[in-house]
Amino acid sequence: MKKFKFQLETLLKVTKRKKEDAEMQFAAASRKLEELREKLQVLLRELSEGQKEFADKTSEGKTINVYDIMLYNRFFNWKREQIAQQQKLILSATQEKQQRLKVLMKLITYLKSIEQLKEKRLREYNAELLMEEQKMLDEIGLQLHIRSS
Numbered sequence: 001m002k003k004f005k006f007q008l009e010t011l012l013k014v015t016k017r018k019k020e021d022a023e024m025q026f027a028a029a030s031r032k033l034e035e036l037r038e039k040l041q042v043l044l045r046e047l048s049e050g051q052k053e054f055a056d057k058t059s060e061g062k063t064i065n066v067y068d069i070m071l072y073n074r075f076f077n078w079k080r081e082q083i084a085q086q087q088k089l090i091l092s093a094t095q096e097k098q099q100r101l102k103v104l105m106k107l108i109t110y111l112k113s114i115e116q117l118k119e120k121r122l123r124e125y126n127a128e129l130l131m132e133e134q135k136m137l138d139e140i141g142l143q144l145h146i147r148s149s
Contacts (some may be wrong), residue, residue, distance in 0.1 A: 004125045006118050019107040026100040033093040040086045047079040100101060 006012070054072045058064055 004122060006121060008114060008117065012111075012114050015107065015111045017092065017106045020113055022100065022107050023105040023132060026097070026104050029093065029097040033097050036086065036090045036093050040083065043079060043083050043086055047076065047083065050075055050079065055057070122137065 050072065054076075058067070
C-alpha cells in the first residue's frame with residue numbers, strides 16, 4: 001500500500017510560517033506598547049516631581065518671583081503636552097496590538113482546521129490500511145483452511 005501523503009501539506013507549512021510571523025509581530029506590538037506605557041509613567045513622575053518642587057518652594061514662606069512662576073508654568077504645560085502625545089501613541093499602539101491579535105487568532109483557527117483535516121485523513125488512511133490487512137489475513141486464513149481440508 002502507498003505511504004500516507006497529505007495533499008495540503010504545503011498549505012499547512014505555509015500557514016504555520018504565517019502564524020509564527022504573526023506571533024512575532026504581536027510580540028513586537030506588545031513590547032512597543034509596554035515601552036510607551038513605561039515612558040508615560042516617567043513623564044507623569046517628572047510632572048509630579050515638578051509640582052512637588054513648586055509646592056515646596058511656595059510653601060516655605062519664601063517669596064517667589066514672577067519669572068520662576070512663568071518658568072514652572074511653561075514646564076508644566078510642556079509636560080502635559082508630552083503626556084497627551086504619549087497617551088495618543090499608547091492608544092495607537094493598543095489598536096495596533098489588537099489588530100495583530102485578531103490576525104493571529106484567525107491564523108490559529110485556520111491552522112487548527114487544516115490540522116484537524118490532516119488528522120481525519122490520517123485516520124481514514126489507517127482504517128483503509130487496517131481493512132486491507134484484514135482482507136489479506138482473511139485470504140491467507142481461507143487458503144490455509146482449503147489446503148488443510
